[in-house]
Amino acid sequence: MEPLAHGTTSQAIQDDPGDLAERYNIVEIFHSVQGEGHRNGIPHVFIRFGKCNLRCEWCDTNFDEFEIMKASEILSEVMKFECKNVIFTGGEPMLNNLWPLSRLLHNRGYHLSVESNGTIEIPSGLLDWICISPKDQLYPNVSIKQRQGDELKCVYVGQSLELYDDLKSGFTHHYLQPCYDENATVEENGRSFAITEGVVKANSGWRLSLQTHKWMGIL
Numbered sequence: 001m002e003p004l005a006h007g008t009t010s011q012a013i014q015d016d017p018g019d020l021a022e023r024y025n026i027v028e029i030f031h032s033v034q035g036e037g038h039r040n041g042i043p044h045v046f047i048r049f050g051k052c053n054l055r056c057e058w059c060d061t062n063f064d065e066f067e068i069m070k071a072s073e074i075l076s077e078v079m080k081f082e083c084k085n086v087i088f089t090g091g092e093p094m095l096n097n098l099w100p101l102s103r104l105l106h107n108r109g110y111h112l113s114v115e116s117n118g119t120i121e122i123p124s125g126l127l128d129w130i131c132i133s134p135k136d137q138l139y140p141n142v143s144i145k146q147r148q149g150d151e152l153k154c155v156y157v158g159q160s161l162e163l164y165d166d167l168k169s170g171f172t173h174h175y176l177q178p179c180y181d182e183n184a185t186v187e188e189n190g191r192s193f194a195i196t197e198g199v200v201k202a203n204s205g206w207r208l209s210l211q212t213h214k215w216m217g218i219l
């Protein structure tokens, strides 16, 4: 039986069989509260995709271990939660053809966000909230293809903010985020926070984003 949204009937939604059969590399699907950026504090269902086209030194996601799931299976997992907000994260979600999943979820009234490194252009209409977290400070030769969106979220590790001069105008919100190191002491992470806070105070137009879930010990 095909997945139905809460309170819908099989007659209400006609899914494309090809959409339901699309396969994705999935690390995990879980229900939590967004802990960073502009949508901080809003409950979401997170769909974490496997694989990434970058290898950032601070990356704490094991995106190389995943299982292959059909879109119909992903939909069933998502619909277990009483939550209409979904975040596609990774890894790099834009390595996937997200159209089938987008159609299945949009047809059921879900709000779709993405967290992407920006190296792959995002088609118009695919998603409802675009958060780009560029990694220019590590990969100066990797060009950012997605230059418009709702949120530009940059991990601050001492880089010049001039890196983002050309990019900022395409985004509504601009965030700097200290790099939280799970292996560092509270004091060391505190220093990283204080430095980023100082940079935000000295540079108008930027706001501070904290990975509140990590600072609270919810890793």
Ligand code: SF4
Binding pocket: 052, 053, 054, 055, 056, 058, 059, 060, 061, 063, 090, 091, 092, 117, 135
């Ligand atoms: S782009 Fe994101 S997921 Fe990919 S390696 Fe960097 S931090 Fe990890």
